[in-house]
Amino acid sequence: MSNAKLVQGDIACAMGAIDAGCRFFAGYPITPASDIAEEMSKLLPMVGGKFIQMEDEIASMAAIIGGSLAGAKSMTATSGPGFSLKQENLGFAIMAEIPTVVVNVQRGGPSTGLPTLPSQSDMMQARWGTHGDHEIIAIIPYTVEEVYYETIRAFNLAEMLRTPVILLMDEVIGHMSENFKRPDKSKIEIINRKFPTKTPEEYFPYDENEGLVPPLAPFGKGYRYHVTGLAHDKTGFPSTHEESVKRLMERMRDKILNNRAIIDKCDIRKEGNEEIGIFAYGSSARTSIEAIDNLKEKGIDVALMRPVTIWPFPKEQLLEFAKGLKKIVVPEMNFGQIVGEVKKYLSDDVEIIPLNKYTGRLITPEEIVDKILEG
Amino acid sequence: MKLEIRLCGFGGQGLILASKLLSQAAIIDGKIATQYQTYGAQVRGGTVKGDVVISDKRIDHPTVIKPDMLVIMSQDAYKKYGNFVKDDGIIITDPFYVKGIEREHIEVPFYETVKEELHSTLPLNMMIISFLAKYTNTVSEESIKKAVLEKIPPHTVEINTKALEIGAEFGEKFKK
Amino acid sequence: MDTDTKLKYLRTEKLPHIWCPGCGHGIILGALLKSFDKLGWEKNDIVVVSGIGCSGRTPGYIDANTLHTTHGRALAFATGIKMVNPALHVVVVMGDGDASAIGGNHLIHAARRNIDLTAIVFNNNIYGMTGGQYSPTTPFGAKASTAPYGNIEPNFDLVELAMGAGATYVARATSYHEAILEKYIQNALLHKGFSFIDVYTTCPTQFGRLNKIKSPIDNIFMLRDKAIMKSKAEKMSPEEIKGKVLIGEFRNDKEKREYTELYDEIIRRATKKEM
Incomplete structure (x- = not known):
């Protein structure tokens, strides 16, 4: 017997939000993120929080900025098309420095694309979707359990740094269920925004x-x-x-x-004897771990770098990871959005091998194994 | 131990719920399980599949690629998923829904049985998971029952419990 | 007395304002500030939210909690504020482009929900800040920088729009009829539910210039000449009303339940675990 329960990724996100202290959610229905809104509509009033289904995605982003300014930790959740619509107000939150958490459960695009199938093709939109120069924090968890903890971390970072934080999931991570045990609240670190210590007369919001x-x-x-x-x-x-x-x-x-x-988070699995590495994130990282196990049985050791915080890009960690490696495979469910970043920072001494799938299907362990064996 | 199970059929048969209950039962047993579903734009009646992976240890790749056990509950689902099964995998079909299968398979009359014994086809999914638990020997009967009872409304306890019992009987019967 | 009242709620250090000579926006701002004073509202409890354009700069001059948002989205931002803290008095000021073009969707839905916000449209029938392009309220045939041959789009009647969408307080005034405007603003602020005021106002720099209404005072007279009290219009023939703008209070419904109050009931039920 175990205390774990079968929990869906989207539901774990809602649980994490509630446990992080989120008390306002505004959203608009969209597959595969609607389960988050549904769960929040049920959970929030139980803890005295508020839920509203707005008239569109733009309004949802606007409402959570308003909600956060009024003092509540606030979140919205969407998928590709909705994420596109939120971009202008996401920029407002960056410019006005209003803490917010924006979840994008990625599905296949462009446009309406593949509503019920996974992709990782909004990685660059998360980075540069809104106009103007800016830095952004984006987090990409790979298990249901990590969705829960990273949702909490997203709130902590947003509140600590007065900035929107993007939580990137994908359709599989959002819609799959697996073992999860909600931890005791005392075991969770919650960070709240700083309240002014100065008097109203001395206070400046951007001091x-x-x-x-x-x-x-x-x-x-x-x-x-x-x-x-x-x-x-x-x-x-x-x-x-x-x-x-x-x-x-x-x-x-x-x-x-x-x-x-405090922003960076990387899962690096490297013994030091490997010549091959995999750089993977989200559900592709799970597939990579299975491929690494399969290769180990064949006597091939492969290292893994799995960024949990993908933006800002973990450049220093990558440089350290690449030491001693002859090649790095980068499996992604897109045309190769992050492999470009990997190439940007590494010298020609390391061969960078993209492995891309953009059909709304997960990359399989076999495909990664084959890629490594063939070249 | 790692077992990949796929339940496919059409929306309304309760197969996605079945896949969730099977996974939850495995977790109650102390195992690791993942569950994932695929469905189309149709809310009712379209082809659906519920995938379950049950393992003694951590499950990395989250979804079923080629199942060890493939339960097919509609002709359309057979067309769509009938060829995706491990070489030594087992195909189970309900002859009421699926006909004309060329490759080796086991026919289990889920539909006719629940209809005759329980005068309702609603607990069809319960019979299937109980059958699978017994047939594969991976999930205990108690955990299946516990997972189901946590999820269903009180007035359906009796009929669902009966369906679980029948499923277990069939699982035992078809084992050899 | 009047000046002191206005100054009380003004951020005087932010003056002079950006508005052109003859612009009606300052009059609407003045009426709003006097209304705050009449009601004795605490500055700390007032939130003023705006969108983009000349009207968007209004909150900057008001000594309250002020938020200048993105184009058309002021009502959606305000909805979030009101939801989280219903004790705040939330006023939304918008231009005609804000309220009825880019933000038209937010207007109808805020009205439908009957959330306790006061929406004031600074309706000068044109996009002023961007250079005089036609808006959804530009009269048929009027000239605009993007309608050099005359506007061929029928214009929105914002009062009808707000009423159709379910707003529970709906009025129209002009920046010429300052006393009436002030009264309606007070009624709107006191109204529990979504209140909406369409304020017909001037833009001599764009609308006036492009439509040969040359001096600022002629623009103000245009308001005087075009506006008819709703009660008076009821006794007039359709021919006499043609081309006129009806002012007055069109709806004051106190029966419909307010949104944040209804949500508080949800919280009570949820905490008692009643579905």
Whole structure:
């Protein structure tokens, strides 16, 4: 007998959100993410939280920014087409520095594509989907259990760094069920946003003197200030002053890049004797692990690098991982979105072998084994 | 031990729920299990499949690639999935739904049995999972029952319990 | 007295404002600020949300919790704020493009839900900030920078739209009829549920210039001449009403349940585990 239960990925995401303290969810129905909205509509009022099904995906993103400004940890969940629609307001959340969690359960695209089948083809959209220069945090879990814990981490990072965090799943991770035991709440680390220590008179919502992440006062708590998607100064009011724009842009960039120690997360499985490595994420990483086991039986040792945080890209970890490797296979359910990043940072000493599948089917362990054996 | 089971048929037969209950029962037994389903745009009546992987250890690749056990419950499902089974895999069909199979298979009259014995075809899926648990010897009868009872409304307990018993009987009978 | 009242809720350090001479937006802002004062609302409890365009700059001048969002989406942002903290007074100011073009979907659904927001449309029948392009409320035949031969699209009647969508308080005023406007704004702010005011206003720089209504004062007179009180119009013939803009209170329904209150009931049921 075990205490684990059969839990679906999307449901684990909702559980993680509730346990992280999420108290507002706005969404719009879309396969394969609707299960998250359905579960949140049931769970949120049980803990005094609120759920709303908005009129469209754009409104859902807008509503969670409003909800977060009013003080609630807020989330929305969608899939490709909806993720496209959310992009403008995602940029607003970045610019106005409003903590939010945006889940994208990836399905095949472009357009309506393959609603019930998995893909990893929004990896670059997560990075560059909204216009303008920006840094972004994106996380990609690979098991139901990890979905739960990474949803919590997504909230922690969003609240800690006053920024939207994207949780990337795929249709299989969202729709599959497997063993999961919800942990005791005391075992979970929850991080809340910083509340101002200054008086309302001394408070500025974008105060550089407060470090890279100034505290965010919820609306209605006596701190009256202005929020805009325009470039702004420390007061939150619009400013096109060159020095002020420069400082804003650099602070928003640096609050991500200088906090890599808390953002980065990589699962590296390497003994040191391997000549071949696999760089894989999400459900493709599960397939890779099975392929690695199969190859071990054939006497071939293969190392694995599995980024859990995919954006910002784990460049340093990759350089370390590549040491001693002659080739790295990069299996992805897309045309090769992340393999480009892998190539960008590695010298020609390492052969980079893409393995791409874009038919809405998981890559199989056999396909990875064959790729490694053939070349 | 690693066993991959696929239940396929049409929407409304309860096969996806069946695949979930089978996986949950395996987990109650202390095993590792994954469950995954495929369905089309039709909410009712389209071809569906519920996949189950049961193992003693961690399951990496999450879904069934080629099942060890393939249960086919409709002609369309046979056309779609009938050829995807391991070389030494076992195909189980219900002769009420599936006809004209050329390759080796076992015919189990799930439909006719529940209809005759229970005067309802609703517990068809319960008979199937109980059959599979017994036939494959991977999931205990108690855990199946526990998983089912956790999920079903009280007024259906009697009929579903009966369906589980019949399924187990058939599982035993067809084993050899 | 009047000036002091307005100054009380103004961020005076943000003046002068960006609006052109003769623009009606300042009058609407003034009426809003006076209404806050009449109702004695605490600045800390007021949230003002806007979209994009000239009207979008309104919250910046108000000493409250202010949010300048993306084009057309103000009502959706405001919905999130109101859901999370129903104790806040949430006012949404929008242009005609915001409310009825890019954000038309949000308007009808906020109205349908009857969520307790006050929506005020600064309706000058044109896209002012971007250079005078035609909007859904530009009159048929009027000129715009993207309708150089005259507008061939029928215009929206925003009052009809809001009523059709289920708004429970609906009124129209103009920036010429300041006293009426102020009264309607107060009624809207006090209304529990979705309240909507279509404020017919001027854009001498774009609409006036392109339609040969030259001086700012002529634009303001246009409001005076075109507007008829709804009660008066009821006694007039269709020919007499043609081309006029009806002002007045069109709906004040206090029966329909408000959305956040209904949701509180959901919470009560869910915490008691009643489905």
